[in-house]
Amino acid sequence: MSWWKSLFPKRASDAQMNTELRFHIDELTEENIAAGMSPQEARRSAVLEFGGHEQVKEELRDVYRIRLLDATTSNLKSAFRFIRKSPTFSATVILTLALAIGANSAVFSAIDAILLKPLPFPDADQLTLVEQHNVKGAAPLTRVAPIRLDDWNRLNSSFQGLTGYYSEDVSESTGALPEKVTRAWVYTRFFQVWGLAPALGREFTPEEETLNGPAAVLISDRFWRRRFNADPAVIGKNLRLDGRLYPVVGVMPPSFLFPDREADLWAPLPPGVSYGRARENNWFVVTGRLKPGVTVAQARADLVTIQAQLAQQFPDTDNLSITVDALKETTIAGSRRSLWLLFGSVSLLLLIACTNIIALLLSRSAQRQHEISVRFSLGASRGALIAQLLTETFLLALIGSGLGLFLAAAASDIFRSLAAQLPRVEEIHLDARIVLYSLACSLVVTFLCGLVPAIRGTRSSLSGSLAQTSRSQVSGRNPLQWLLVGIQVALAVTLLAGAGLLLRSFQQLGRVSRGFDSSHILSFQLSMNWGETGDMKKLHQFTDRVLETLRATPGIESAAISVGVPGVSFKYQTELKLLEGRAESEPKLVTDNRFVSASYFATLRIPLLAGQLCRETDGPPTVVVNRTFVDSYFHGEPVIGHHVQSVSLGYTGPAEIVGIAGDARETTLEHAPVPTAYWCAPIAQPGTYFLVRTHNAPLTMAETIRRQIRDIEPLRSAYDFAPLEQHFSDGLAENRLRTILLSFFAATALSLACVGLYGTLSYNVNVRRREVGLRLALGALRGQIVKQFLWQGLAVCLLGCAAGFALAAASTRVLADLLYGVSPTDAPTLGAVILLVLLVAAIASLLPSLRASRVDPMQVLRDE
Amino acid sequence: MPTEKSDLLQGTLDMLILKIVALGPVHGYGISIRIRQISKEVLQVQQGSLYPALHRLEKRGWLAAEWGASEKGRQAKFYKLSAKGRKQLESEESNWNRLAAAVANIMQTVQ
Numbered sequence: 010m011s012w013w014k015s016l017f018p019k020r021a022s023d024a025q026m027n028t029e030l031r032f033h034i035d036e037l038t039e040e041n042i043a044a045g046m047s048p049q050e051a052r053r054s055a056v057l058e059f060g061g062h063e064q065v066k067e068e069l070r071d072v073y074r075i076r077l078l079d080a081t082t083s084n085l086k087s088a089f090r091f092i093r094k095s096p097t098f099s100a101t102v103i104l105t106l107a108l109a110i111g112a113n114s115a116v117f118s119a120i121d122a123i124l125l126k127p128l129p130f131p132d133a134d135q136l137t138l139v140e141q142h143n144v145k146g147a148a149p150l151t152r153v154a155p156i157r158l159d160d161w162n163r164l165n166s167s168f169q170g171l172t173g174y175y176s177e178d179v180s181e182s183t184g185a186l187p188e189k190v191t192r193a194w195v196y197t198r199f200f201q202v203w204g205l206a207p208a209l210g211r212e213f214t215p216e217e218e219t220l221n222g223p224a225a226v227l228i229s230d231r232f233w234r235r236r237f238n239a240d241p242a243v244i245g246k247n248l249r250l251d252g253r254l255y256p257v258v259g260v261m262p263p264s265f266l267f268p269d270r271e272a273d274l275w276a277p278l279p280p281g282v283s284y285g286r287a288r289e290n291n292w293f294v295v296t297g298r299l300k301p302g303v304t305v306a307q308a309r310a311d312l313v314t315i316q317a318q319l320a321q322q323f324p325d326t327d328n329l330s331i332t333v334d335a336l337k338e339t340t341i342a343g344s345r346r347s348l349w350l351l352f353g354s355v356s357l358l359l360l361i362a363c364t365n366i367i368a369l370l371l372s373r374s375a376q377r378q379h380e381i382s383v384r385f386s387l388g389a390s391r392g393a394l395i396a397q398l399l400t401e402t403f404l405l406a407l408i409g410s411g412l413g414l415f416l417a418a419a420a421s422d423i424f425r426s427l428a429a430q431l432p433r434v435e436e437i438h439l440d441a442r443i444v445l446y447s448l449a450c451s452l453v454v455t456f457l458c459g460l461v462p463a464i465r466g467t468r469s470s471l472s473g474s475l476a477q478t479s480r481s482q483v484s485g486r487n488p489l490q491w492l493l494v495g496i497q498v499a500l501a502v503t504l505l506a507g508a509g510l511l512l513r514s515f516q517q518l519g520r521v522s523r524g525f526d527s528s529h530i531l532s533f534q535l536s537m538n539w540g541e542t543g544d545m546k547k548l549h550q551f552t553d554r555v556l557e558t559l560r561a562t563p564g565i566e567s568a569a570i571s572v573g574v575p576g577v578s579f580k581y582q583t584e585l586k587l588l589e590g591r592a593e594s595e596p597k598l599v600t601d602n603r604f605v606s607a608s609y610f611a612t613l614r615i616p617l618l619a620g621q622l623c624r625e626t627d628g629p630p631t632v633v634v635n636r637t638f639v640d641s642y643f644h645g646e647p648v649i650g651h652h653v654q655s656v657s658l659g660y661t662g663p664a665e666i667v668g669i670a671g672d673a674r675e676t677t678l679e680h681a682p683v684p685t686a687y688w689c690a691p692i693a694q695p696g697t698y699f700l701v702r703t704h705n706a707p708l709t710m711a712e713t714i715r716r717q718i719r720d721i722e723p724l725r726s727a728y729d730f731a732p733l734e735q736h737f738s739d740g741l742a743e744n745r746l747r748t749i750l751l752s753f754f755a756a757t758a759l760s761l762a763c764v765g766l767y768g769t770l771s772y773n774v775n776v777r778r779r780e781v782g783l784r785l786a787l788g789a790l791r792g793q794i795v796k797q798f799l800w801q802g803l804a805v806c807l808l809g810c811a812a813g814f815a816l817a818a819a820s821t822r823v824l825a826d827l828l829y830g831v832s833p834t835d836a837p838t839l840g841a842v843i844l845l846v847l848l849v850a851a852i853a854s855l856l857p858s859l860r861a862s863r864v865d866p867m868q869v870l871r872d873e
Numbered sequence: 874m875p876t877e878k879s880d881l882l883q884g885t886l887d888m889l890i891l892k893i894v895a896l897g898p899v900h901g902y903g904i905s906i907r908i909r910q911i912s913k914e915v916l917q918v919q920q921g922s923l924y925p926a927l928h929r930l931e932k933r934g935w936l937a938a939e940w941g942a943s944e945k946g947r948q949a950k951f952y953k954l955s956a957k958g959r960k961q962l963e964s965e966e967s968n969w970n971r972l973a974a975a976v977a978n979i980m981q982t983v984q
Contacts, residue, residue: 025950028948029900029901029924030920030924032901032902032947032949033900033902033905033920035947037902039945058920061921065924068924068925069928071925072932073928
């Protein structure tokens with residue numbers, strides 16, 4: 010208890026008390042001596058007369074003790090008593106808060122992990138993503154040539170270092186079966202930039218990072234556990250990749266999920282490899298670590314200047330614009346809107362819960378008027394009473410948020426599985442920050458919900474109604490309570506409108522005409538590496554062999570290959586040059602390029618509208634364009650027979666346009682078809698998807714295909730088996746996540762608003778029982794009574810709906826970018842929302858209204 | 874003849890203390906002596922209630938206290954009335970007079 014001594018310096022010290030009291034005893038003693046006693050006797054008598062010295066001191070101490078702790082304990086005790094005495098009320102409040110605070114904490118834990126916390130690297134705010142963009146044309150080729158990266162490293166003054174990587178899937182064949190692993194080739198300065206050292210083993214040596222040096226790989230924590238069962242003796246074991254042995258030199262820490270969580274191993278890519286020398290071979294993803302104190306904008310300005318110099322030196326290849334972005338921003342950018350949208354809606358939900366609780370507390374304190382008056386008359390101060398009421402609310406909020414944390418913990422698992430596509434989702438955990446957050450929530454809730462009812466509840470002062478009971482009240486008009494109900498309805502309408510629009514948009518996406526038939530298509534990949542592309546002839550034979558085997562397999566209708574799977578965002582946009590010539594005033598032929606086998610169209614059932622399919626045979630290349638290409642660039646003029654050449658795809662010669670295919674939404678379902686050129690490339694590369702049309706459910710063929718592939722290509726692993734529908738579904742994962750969650754929040758909001766409406770109306774009916782009884786006794790019809798109460802509830806709801814409508818109209822603009830095929834002010838959706846709210850409100854109002862009409866007049870009169 | 878002692882009416886101790894302190898700075902022992910003397914030995918204040926009362930009044934700001942030497946040169950804590958205390962004393966005095974007069978009236982009438 011000593012800590013608060015320092016808080017109250019005015020308090021008399023122990024020594025001072027002693028001096029003061031001893032003075033008194035001394036004087037008494039002297040008085041006694043003067044009266045004729047012996048000194049000893051005088052002293053004894055004085056002490057006796059004075060009474061217990063320590064006892065007096067204790068009483069003095071009491072004078073100074075501000076009974077803060079005592080008051081709090083007694084408030085807490087009475088709060089516990091209050092909760093025990095009214096279990097239904099308390100349970101309602103606690104559950105409401107558990108739900109609202111739990112949902113809020115769960116979403117906050119995601120926001121905290123994904124948006125707020127730095128990336129899991131040392132000084133992560135120094136990490137940047139550096140991209141190059143073609144100044145001419147719209148080709149979004151953002152990768153960088155290794156040799157240019159060397160130039161940047163040599164010339165810049167704002168980075169500690171820049172490094173690049175390239176990742177590909179390869180087969181690892183030391184096990185019983187070849188296993189597909191993701192290997193990232195990493196350039197020099199890799200560890201310097203990332204700032205992480207292996208958790209086990211060592212980094213690459215300078216020799217390993219030089220051309221023709223010894224081989225080495227670092228493996229990921231995941232791969233280490235999966236493949237080596239977390240064996241510490243893994244260092245020095247060999248992996249066989251591309252037919253070459255790579256000794257494992259270290260294991261990276263579990264937090265190192267780069268380039269993505271699929272990465273299995275990292276191998277050094279020495280500068281000077283032959284295919285890294287050409288300035289037009291752009292294949293590095295570049296990350297840089299800024300020097301301390303250098304901003305992203307400064308670094309960008311630096312690199313832009315350097316690139317301008319390089320452009321003068323190499324005008325053919327280096328006329329590029331450069332962007333530098335914080336790595337965290339580029340990692341999370343896409344999910345930011347969705348997450349804040351969710352946070353906004355759970356906060357609205359918490360607000361609704363709060364208004365609900367305010368209404369509950371208000372009617373509660375009306376019932377406790379008597380108790381409060383008694384306390385006033387016993388001398389309690391208003392402040393003390395408010396403190397006590399607030400303590401009760403706080404205790405409820407605390408229990409609620411405690412329960413809410415459990416809910417949040419459970420919800421974070423659901424969230425993780427729903428949001429598997431979000432970046433950094435594995436970093437979502439319940440930690441001390443979340444506990445603190447929900448504690449803060451319960452404090453905010455205490456004051457938000459508790460203050461108004463506590464102040465109002467204690468407003469009737471001493472003069473208050475000890476004697477006066479509610480008997481004399483005729484009608485209980487509670488404008489504040491009805492206002493709260495109106496607010497709840499308005500907020501619920503807002504949330505429902507948002508959820509309704511997202512649902513409609515999701516539904517529209519499902520209905521959209523895709524232009525191809527995605528059912529019964531199974532996609533998979535085979536492990537390959539770029540080294541194989543050296544011998545195109547062999548690769549061609551390999552592709553043909555696989556496709557023929559697949560086509561010959563019973564249960565498979567057709568087979569095709571495609572770089573990039575339809576439905577998954579895959580952008581390879583370039584500008585095409587028309588060999589026949591094209592006026593300068595005409596728009597440039599910017600197209601998406603897809604590399605497919607001729608069987609692609611039949612397999613996906615994309616109709617050929619005119620001309621013929623592209624030829625796979627050797628000879629002059631041919632190309633098929635889609636309808637949008639024709640409509641955008643040729644306006645009905647003949648297209649077939651023209652020749653095009655890609656401006657930046659150096660290796661594809663002039664190709665003849667031989668056919669026009671129907672439009673297909675291949676990029677993602679949300680995007681309307683863009684001008685597309687299909688190049689017939691019957692040769693599989695790393696990253697090529699094999700697509701087969703099956704007779705039965707696609708996945709049932711996976712095992713058969715795996716076996717077939719093992720027979721003809723024993724060294725390759727077949728992986729990533731998934732029905733095409735699955736890819737769409739994955740592509741919509743974030744969309745689905747926000748739709749599901751927002752719908753859930755909206756449904757909760759609506760039920761809370763209903764509970765609020767029901768509770769307020771019930772309370773109102775209770776208060777007005779006497780009035781109703783009297784009116785019934787005087788001949789009022791029961792139907793009139795029902796109508797009156799029903800109307801009272803519905804009128805508030807109508808006003809709430811109107812306010813909610815305005816709120817929704819104002820806030821749906823937030824949604825506009827997230828919607829597909831639905832306007833943010835879609836009348837059917839908003840109309841349906843209002844209808845739903847009114848219907849539910851009518852049901853919630855009907856019950857108390859019916860109860861009011863069943864009041865027995867005699868019973869009421871007898872009660873008087 | 875031993876004097877008959879009376880208990881203090883509840884709430885009057887504060888008023889008595891204020892009244893005595895109003896006469897001039899005085900220590901706790903002095904107050905207990907004065908109450909005894911002025912009441913002609915009728916009222917006796919227990920030290921167990923005197924000192925808490927003094928400290929309570931000091932804390933409320935009605936009394937101010939300072940340390941000084943007693944007549945015999947001992948360290949003692951002297952209390953004196955503050956402006957706030959003087960106002961309080963006035964209101965308590967008038968209250969008391971009204972009450973006493975009313976009680977006296979009743980006692981006389983009923984006799």
